[in-house]
Amino acid sequence: MATSAPIIVFTDGAAKGNPGPGGWGAVVVTPDRRVAELGGGSPHTTNNRMELSGAIAALEHVAAEPGRVAVYTDSTYLIHGITQWVWAWRRRGWKTADGGGVLNRELWERLSDLVGGRARGEVSWHWVRGHDGTPGNERADQISVAFAMQQPADLYVGPLDGYPVPVLQLPDDAAPPKRTAAASAAARTKGAAYSYVSVVDGVPMRHATWAECEQRVKGRPGARFRKAANAADEAAILSGWGIDPNRI
Numbered sequence: 345m346a347t348s349a350p351i352i353v354f355t356d357g358a359a360k361g362n363p364g365p366g367g368w369g370a371v372v373v374t375p376d377r378r379v380a381e382l383g384g385g386s387p388h389t390t391n392n393r394m395e396l397s398g399a400i401a402a403l404e405h406v407a408a409e410p411g412r413v414a415v416y417t418d419s420t421y422l423i424h425g426i427t428q429w430v431w432a433w434r435r436r437g438w439k440t441a442d443g444g445g446v447l448n449r450e451l452w453e454r455l456s457d458l459v460g461g462r463a464r465g466e467v468s469w470h471w472v473r474g475h476d477g478t479p480g481n482e483r484a485d486q487i488s489v490a491f492a493m494q495q496p497a498d499l500y501v502g503p504l505d506g507y508p509v510p511v512l513q514l515p516d517d518a519a520p521p522k523r524t525a526a527a528s529a530a531a532r533t534k535g536a537a538y539s540y541v542s543v544v545d546g547v548p549m550r551h552a553t554w555a556e557c558e559q560r561v562k563g564r565p566g567a568r569f570r571k572a573a574n575a576a577d578e579a580a581i582l583s584g585w586g587i588d589p590n591r592i
Contacts, residue, residue, distance in 0.1 A: 354480030357394025369487025
């Protein structure tokens with residue numbers, strides 16, 4: 345017996361300033377070859393909230409549709425959260441391992457309810473490398489940025505045959521980068537970064553703020569970026585990318 349094709353979902357989120365004006369975008373393709381672009385935003389939000397909001401909106405959109413759902417996202421926060429962390433949070437009464445409250449709890453609860461409302465294993469999560477040319481991911485990013493900037497998004501709803509984006513060009517499955525204990529601790533640190541570094545079209549640049557870095561890399565295929573804790577860390581990041589640290 346042939347297995348029916350899954351519903352394909354690409355979703356993304358963005359926040360200018362993080363926190364700041366934000367938007368989310370999603371592209372949904374159903375087995376009957378229909379496409380629906382979804383989008384929305386908030387005047388003051390975070391990137392993580394927008395990543396969650398995009399996934400929630402997409403799963404709500406297909407809640408009445410039977411069958412498997414394959415969700416593609418470049419957010420490791422979203423994938424690790426829904427496939428790993430959420431179970432421990434629930435057991436602890438929505439507390440983190442150190443006893444604090446889970447950030448964005450209401451969104452995580454809604455997302456896990458939507459996943460739980462389908463058959464076990466029916467929703468699969470796939471990590472996509474951001475800004476790497478995957479058509480569905482790039483389009484979801486464009487929508488999220490448009491809503492964050494309060495610009496027209498021209499959302500498409502109609503047949504796949506008339507959709508200008510080759511959305512079914514799916515990336516090979518890849519494991520999302522692991523979030524180590526050290527990385528988690530660094531993410532919780534509220535101190536200012538030494539710098540943010542980016543490489544676009546082979547050209548490196550140093551940024552004083554994340555907002556400046558994000559503005560440069562958002563929507564640029566193949567862009568690389570990272571927060572540096574100190575001068576040595578900055579040099580190591582650039583060297584790891586094959587860039588001479590003396591070029592910036």
